[in-house]
Amino acid sequence: MTSSSGDEKTDREEQEEALIALIEHRAKEVDHLRTRVTYYTSQLEESEKRLEETERKLAHLRILLLERPANILRNGKHDQRPQLVIPAVNPKLSVPIKLEETDSKSIPTHGKNTMKEKGNRTRHEQEGGETQSKGTKRKFEQREHKDLIQMVCSSSSPRIINCQSSNHIPSQHKRKLRSLALCPTNDQLFVTSALDGLVNLWQIQGKGSSASLLSTANCASIKHRRWPEDIAWHPHGGSLFTVYSADGGDSQIAVLNLNKSKERERVTFFEDKPHVKGIINSIMFMPWEDVCFVTGGSDHAVVQWTEKNGEDSWKPKVLHRSMHSSAVMGVAGMQQKQMVVSVGADKRIIGFDLETGRADYKHQIESKCMSVVPNPRDFNLFMVQTSTPERQLRLFDIRLRRTELHEFGWKQESSESQSALINQAWSPDGYHLTSGSADPTIHIFDIRFNSKKPSQSIKAHQKRVFKAAWHHSLPLLISISSDLNIGLHKII
Template sequence: MQLEEAAKRLNDSETKLARLRRQDKVGSTKSSPGSGTKSAKVEPRSTSPIHLSQGSTRNQPHSKTELLIPAVIPKVSQPTKLAGSSGKAPVSSSAHTSPSVSSQSISATKEKGDKSYRTSSKQEVELQDRGTKRKFEQKEHKELIPLVRTSSSPSIIRCYASNHISSQHKRKLRSLSLCPVNDQLFVTSALDGIVNLWQVQANGSGASLLSSTDCASPKQRRWPEDIAWHPEGNSLFSVYSADSGDSQVSVLNLNRTQGKARVTFLEDKPHVKGIINSIVFPPWENTCFVTGGSDHAVVIWKETDAENVWKPRALHRNMHSSAVMGVAGMCQKQIILSAGADKRIVGFDANVGRAEFKHQIESKCMSVLPNPCDFNLFMVQAGTHEKQLRLFDIRLRQTEIHAFGWKQESSESQSALINQAWSPDGLYISSGTADPMIHIFDIRYHAHKPSQSIRAHQKRVFKAVWLHSCPLLISISSDLNIGLHKTT
């Protein structure tokens, strides 16, 4: 009897257990939409500005290569600055559309599928602020000076394909400059007063003309002598001449908005005579620009609270006895370098208002260019044949650490229109020449001659710049063409 009761209780227990298991299974099935909702709530957090611009991981200080096109890109495509734009990208070199539209389409293409563009305007502003701050924090110093002149043979860069397109200019080209936040964009200017905005296509196989803008000065109809991008990449600043009371600086707004002029001219005219030869935005957190002119003056311009109002202040007017041909800003101590036709190189501390050093060489100086990686290294272009390029360590003041150059075949004159550019890694310098060549110099090579020369055009080459985003050299020439040279 006891055995039968025990068996009955066991059977009842098994029945109850099976029933409970069925109820649990049904309950779990009914609750599954709730769990799905929970994971749906988690996903939007991944689209916050912090997580998506590939942001936090790609934009840490140790990742220097991402400095060039950082989270600053949304600045170019702010909805408030693109009012009235169509959002369609130009597809051919004959398209003359608004640059703001082009910038928006380029940004969208570069980060296709990135949900950050669907965030609120408040989130976008927050992202921009962080991006601007990171732009300065990510500057990374690399010691390259110990490598100068240490190799008996140069490292050769192979140029395996070249393509040439018409510059669309009617007169001789003058300037070539890459956008600081997206080097798929570049501008050219010429003696016709036109500034053309271009976009690199198909990994450097071609380039599309996005817009053409008449930037000639209002009185004398002079062309831009030199051009500099604003660090945010949304405008271009051009300098002209101080003669006849003409405007000295213009601003080309690439994010054109309704009711505002595309090109505006700054009211102040601090230079007193002659051509304004150079303009540059120093790599400092407080945005400003510096101009150098034929009146021997170096002038710093700082933005006021009012929109597009810049106030100039002369840093010095008598430290050069002839035209200031080039200016540049160094990272440390906020030093402004100036190079003059009086053969002088001046380092001026903009913070304390006095010269850090003065140096004089044997021939006139035509430009100065800091190294992008080693903040103590800078290059000066001089007029001495076969020693046109001089390297200096700012800590050694008046000590030249290397000199190299080339022998010109077509002309004995040294043109100030011939300009140089550093490679992104800071190890090479490219230079235009009076001959149809691009000369490349490896700073590690102990010889004074070019490490290699590339025949690039039919006439003299003014400048060749290096892209950061792909192995490509872009050049301009008096043959009125733009050269696109693929390298490895």
């Protein structure tokens, strides 16, 4: 018995030793593979950086080739002005529009500076020429799709955006700002709107170092003198569209024609009133060849507007009024197909296919949805702003239902309430997102960063930031704040 017990003990000891040796061997294998993963991860990040640098160099070269003929004047002499080199992978070319002759009373007077700005505007108008005539279609810009979804959460470190000290200019609004929008056809122009009912048109100066006020228009609604809830540029760039409220029989949609000089002729209010109650929260032009825009309202409705006989005549069509059970807070169009995405306070995300006349995409999350913005490069990727603290931004793939790709967020210092007035914006390359906050801070997120936190945060204003928009071609961020200032933040 003793001998048998000893043999069993010896066998167990041998098995234990063998298992220990096997564990040590496999632990070395794991360490070796981890080392290789770390090495190849760093190699991948370096290769990505080299690829991006090469793409930037190619973009610079293409811009130089495009600008070279413009630097030769008709008399054969060369223009002595320095060439503008814009660091963008796919640069957006500016198409100037003709602006109205603005009365000097609508612009703050600053002595000689006022005369200089007026001269700059006159020269700008002479160079710009007329916009396209009413009713003509714009030359449709077919953007190139780039698969960015595979890059989501692919890096352990973010790409940092280097911003110079910002320049702040008074917004010339008397009440809190509400909207900021950049012109789609002229990279020098942007507009702001505020609770005072005014829409201010600005021109960027000195490659983004400053901006001058070109004109001011009173866009308050006719009946109740409400301010514009949201604004959108017409794709031609010559007019702006504003939305209001459906309560009390007030005006729902107005168009501001920037090429008309007489004040009474500049703002036209639509007679059609398809929304039945509440605020019209969102307006967005669709990224399709046939020009149309979509509005979303507190009456749960999503309405499509198409041109009838020119920019001042539009026909509304209710796409749906029962797919949302609460206010529609945001609308957007997908580039690759005629689909209108709407998000609501009912926590629903609806993708309505215009060709089939039904919802092709349905998703519901645990939080109220405040806005939706498609990615400018990856046509399947879109972002939804939610009301959940530290999880405010969600990324989705329109091809995948009930699937969230990633989420970002921040902790607010001043308040826990999540406002629909804090608007997100994509960078032109589609890799970065900016967001305002209830704090005086711009948060920047890198979709490649495998963290939920901001890749960086910039102290930009004295009070809450409503929006920070990326310029189409200049290395510039433009922000608006409740401190009544416009921030110009140069990216270096």
